[in-house]
Amino acid sequence: MIQQHHALALQDVRKRFGNTEIIRGAQLQVARGERLALIGPNGAGKSTLFNLISGRFAPTSGAILLNGRDIAGCTPYQVNRQGLARSFQISNLFTNLSVYENLRCAVLWHLGYKYAFWRKLSALRDAHARAEEVLELIGLQRQRHTLAGVLTYAEQRALEIGITIAGGADVILLDEPTAGMSRSESDAATELIRKVTVGKTLVMVEHDMSVVFGLADKVAVLVYGEVIACDTPQRIRANADVQAAYLGGLHEEAA
Numbered sequence: 001m002i003q004q005h006h007a008l009a010l011q012d013v014r015k016r017f018g019n020t021e022i023i024r025g026a027q028l029q030v031a032r033g034e035r036l037a038l039i040g041p042n043g044a045g046k047s048t049l050f051n052l053i054s055g056r057f058a059p060t061s062g063a064i065l066l067n068g069r070d071i072a073g074c075t076p077y078q079v080n081r082q083g084l085a086r087s088f089q090i091s092n093l094f095t096n097l098s099v100y101e102n103l104r105c106a107v108l109w110h111l112g113y114k115y116a117f118w119r120k121l122s123a124l125r126d127a128h129a130r131a132e133e134v135l136e137l138i139g140l141q142r143q144r145h146t147l148a149g150v151l152t153y154a155e156q157r158a159l160e161i162g163i164t165i166a167g168g169a170d171v172i173l174l175d176e177p178t179a180g181m182s183r184s185e186s187d188a189a190t191e192l193i194r195k196v197t198v199g200k201t202l203v204m205v206e207h208d209m210s211v212v213f214g215l216a217d218k219v220a221v222l223v224y225g226e227v228i229a230c231d232t233p234q235r236i237r238a239n240a241d242v243q244a245a246y247l248g249g250l251h252e253e254a255a
């Protein structure tokens, strides 16, 4: 049952590409303030589901409720205006701008549409303050003048997280935020994600089980376009259907 305290809810969402149904009646509820990891085998439809939620694709049918309002078929811009921000697997940075400038652009982009033209100066002041705040939150103050293109890989991913949260969205979608990282980088990224999502709702696609089990309040398992289980990490770990469908090596990986 969909309730008011759900930040995000999918009701029988379907997506067809040509003759192939990739998302096949997905159901999901994410409570406000919850951190949910979406896992599933390659090709299960995780990225497609993210594209549906963030407005890149329109569902063939079904409802996608963001804070109780159906956003199915809205553009990414409209979805963002309603409080959902998304990071991408592929880098979304301006490599020739500094860390600070990247953050300020992200904030201005967000503020620019909310503020009337005659308030531009105050928008600039607000953007500066917010960029400073995010810079501190993501721990890149010392790299503020560094061009984004020459940051380390882990720093670039941290900056992307900063850009994603900069606009103040209350629902954050992160697509494989620790992909390609070493263990220690991934541990640091996990802590960063925990810190920047306090009080927000997080949905992340993540393959690294130690990140999933270290961070998520709930784990949703997508198999062939259906959410076959959504529960606490402990119960997901013990779920026989999940084990059979996907998580053969889960105990070892997460141990």
Ligand SMILES: Nc1ncnc2c1ncn2[C@@H]1O[C@H](COP(=O)(O)OP(=O)(O)OP(=O)(O)O)[C@@H](O)[C@H]1O
Residues within 6 Å of the ligand: 017, 022, 040, 041, 042, 043, 044, 045, 046, 047, 048, 049
């Ligand atoms: N635009 C598209 N047109 C046609 N088929 C698509 C399109 N986008 C995705 N698919 C297909 O949908 C299926 C699910 O892909 P998707 O990338 O969503 O899976 P995934 O769970 O994110 O996989 P991975 O873990 O490997 O990233 C794949 O078979 C893919 O080929």
